[in-house]
Amino acid sequence: MIAHLAEKHQGLADDMVYDKREFACIVCGLVCARRETLRSHFVRKHTQHYGYSCEHCGKEFKIKGDLTTHTRLIHRESPVICDVCGKTCRNSHSLYTHQKHAHYKAKYECPLCHRRLVTQANLDQHVLTQHERKEKSVCEECGKTFFENYDLRKHMRIHTGDKPYSCTVCSRAFARHSSLSQHLLLHTGERIYVCDVCGKSFAQKAGLICHRKIHSGTLPPLPVIHIDHILKEFIKK
Known part of the structure; x- marks a missing residue:
């Protein structure tokens, strides 16, 4: 039902998927800092619409950015010439x-601190988190402050030593799911992070x-690399 709404009734799906204050996914509860990040998460995890396919090998993707990354890493795109310079x-x-x-500078300026951001959504989020929110969650152990209780809970694992995420290959445990995901890349044998200076x-x-x-x-x-599809293929093996 939710997948249908996402594909056929985008406006209604937006109201259902996003918590306006925290950008929380109503399906699994994941909290994201940006609306765009949550939208990508929702499409990847909770829909079955593969709208993009690789012209080289036919592999299908739900997000255009994932197809772009796949093409760049697997099929090695040819050099591209900037049509501006x-x-x-x-x-x-x-x-x-x-x-x-070089050509499209950030044009949205914060009226309070004059920081410039690329999109209006970035500016709105910046003003909300940096200038408007007054109440903060404070770590009782070290005094570090957070805007979200979710971030405070993750931070507390530093003090408690809690490591709830374990590698299914070697059993090594991690405090953050993102750390486990990066660790799993070692087991895949793939080298997906490429230096754009020397290759x-x-x-x-x-x-x-x-x-x-060294450069x-x-x-x-740093380039944005989506690793979900790589880990999913590895886990299936």
């Missing part, structure tokens, strides 16, 4: 990053972050 970029993602920072690849995001420090000058933001 003529610069040659390694792939479409590098082109997007280049144009975003060296890494199995984990942390490896790429450390590696990028001088201003570097573009």
Whole structure:
């Protein structure tokens, strides 16, 4: 039913899927910081509509960004030329990053602190979290503050030592689900994090972050890599 609403009645689905204050998924309870992140989560996890297929191998995806990542990593896109300045970029993602920072500057300015953001939604979220919310959740152990109780609960695992997420391959435990996901990438044998400067690849995001420090000058933001489909295929084996 929810999948049908998401595909056929988008406006109604928006009202059902999003909690306006916390961007919480009504199906599984996942809380996201941004509306766009929750929308992607909902489509990936709670619908069966595969609207994008790879022209090279036929593999289907629910999110266009996942198809773009798949094409870049598996089929190695050819270099793309920027139609604004003529610069040659390694792939479409590098082109997007280049144009975003070189030609399409953030134009939405916060009237309170003058920080500039790319979209109106980013600006609204910034004002809400940085300037309007007064009540904060405070960690009684170290005094660190959080806007959401959900974030405080995750933080408390640092003090309690609780590690509820265990690897099904080697039994290593983690405090965060995201840490477990990054760990599982080691078992897949794939190296999906690729340096956009020299092309060296890494199995984990942390490896790429450390590696990028050897390159001088201003570097573009880290690429967004969706790993859910990779882990899902690995778990099926």
